[in-house]
Amino acid sequence: MPVQTNQSLSVDCAVFGFDGETLKVLLIERAAHRSLDRLKLPGSMILENETLPEAAYRVLEEATGLLKRDLYLKQMEIFSDPNRVSGEELEWINRKHGINTVRVVTVGFYALLKLDRRTTDYTTKKGAQWVPIDAIQRLAMDHKEILSSALGYLCREMQQSPVAFELLPKKFTIRALQRLFEAVLGIEIDNRNFRKKMLSSGFLLATGEKEERVAHKPAEYYTFDRNAYRRALKAKLKMGFIDNWRY
Amino acid sequence: MPVQTNQSLSVDCAVFGFDGETLKVLLIERAAHRSLDRLKLPGSMILENETLPEAAYRVLEEATGLLKRDLYLKQMEIFSDPNRVSGEELEWINRKHGINTVRVVTVGFYALLKLDRRTTDYTTKKGAQWVPIDAIQRLAMDHKEILSSALGYLCREMQQSPVAFELLPKKFTIRALQRLFEAVLGIEIDNRNFRKKMLSSGFLLATGEKEERVAHKPAEYYTFDRNAYRRALKAKLKMGFIDNWRY
C-alpha cells in the first residue's frame, strides 16, 4: 500500500454549555440533503499553516462569537477509519470546499463555555442550536460517536480538575455547581457532603452577594479562586518534584 | 488560507519495556545525516486504507517482531505544528518515501510490552536499541517531546488501570511489580503497604512457584488474574449503570 497523501485533516468540536438545569451541546444545521442527517458538530478542515488547536478555536469563534480566552478547549481522540466519511458524505465535503480528497481523518475536541444570553443569541442567529444532551438522536457522519467520546472525557475530567467552573458564570451558587455535577455525571449528590468538600477545598470565595427575588431562602454567590487553585497545584507539583522528578 | 490537502499523517510510538530494574524505551537508529540527530522513535507515514492504530501496530511489528496480541497500544496526543518537521528533516522524509509533502502531522502512541530475550535479540538485530529512560538526551525532530508526553500518560494510566502487567512477564514477584511502579513513577513505596494493597485487590494469583538459585529467601511468583479484573470492572460498570447511565 502506498503512503496516503491525498487526504484531509479536520477538527470537530463537541461544545458543552450548562443552563443551570441541563447539559447542552451546540449543533449546527447544514443545508438540507435528502438522505443525510441535518445536525452536525461544528467543525472544519484544517487550513494551511494552522495547528489543530488553532483550527478548533477558529471553528469555535465562528460558531459562538467567543474568543480563545472565553473558551476551554481540549483535544481528545482521533477518528481515522478510512471509511468514516465516504459516499454522499464525502461528496458533500468535496463540493463544499472545492477539493478532491479521498479520506478525511478528524480530530475530536471538546469545548466548555459559559452559556449566557449573548452567546445563545449569537448561536441562534447563526442557525445553530443548543440541544439537551439527552435529547440527541442521530447526527451527521460519525458525530454521534465523537459526542459520546467527548461526554466520557468531560465526566472523567470534571472529577479530577476544576473544569466545572468553565461551564458556570463567574458568580454562582453552590447549588448550581452541584446541579452541574449531577447533570454531567448523571448521579445524585448529598448536598451536605458536597458543600463540605467544595468549601474545604479552599478554592471557593464567598462574594457576600445573595440571590434576589427568589421565593425561598436566597443562596449566596461564590466565585472560583483560580489563583488559590494554581498555588495549590504548584505546591503539589513542587512536592512531586522532590520525590518524583518526572511529573 | 486554503484548505491543506498536500499533507501527510504519521504515527510515532514510544515503546516501553521493563527489565526488572529500569524503564527502557525503544529507539531506532536512522542512516547518518550530518546535522540530524541519529536516534528516533519508531514511526511511519500512514498508508492508504489503514487506520492510525493499524499503522501503529504495523510499525511495532516491524520494530519488535511482536503482534497485536502481545502489545498494549494507546493513542495519546497529536503534534500538529505546521513546522514540526521542516527543512532538512522534511527533505529526509520526502526522499525516504518518494513523496512531496509540505507538512507532516503526527499522532503519538505509546506501547507497552514484555521485554524478554527474544524481543531484545530481535530489536538489536534490527539496529534498534533499548535505552534507559533517564539516559536519553536528544532525539530526532520533536520526538523528545513526544516521549515526554508518553511518559506522562504512562504515569497517569499506571495509577488507574492495571497496565503495569503489560510490562511484566506472565509470572512475576510482587517485588518486581513494586520496582516497576517505583521506576515509572520515580518514587519509593513502602513494601508492606504495597503488598497489602496488591493482594487485597484480588487480582493476583499465587502460583506456588518460587524463585530458585537466589542468595536469599526466594520470592513467590504471581500471575495477574485478568478475568477477575474484568469481572470486577463489569460489576463496577453495572453498578454505574444504575445511577450513572453515561459511563
Next chain:
DNA sequence: ACAAAAGTGTTCCTCTTACACCCATGA
C-alpha cells in the same frame, strides 16, 4: 401561614500511612 429551596453537624466506617523485625536461602 405556608411553600420552597438553602444551609448546617455528627457519627461511623473505610482506607491510607507510618513503622521494625523475623525468615529462607546461597555462599
Next chain:
DNA sequence: TCATGGGTGTAAGAGGAACACTTTTGT
C-alpha cells in the same frame, strides 16, 4: 554463620458516606 532480600501486623489518622432539621425568603 553471615549476607541478602522476602515477607509479615498494628495502631493512629484522614477522608468519605449516611442521615434530618432549621432558616430565610416570596406569596
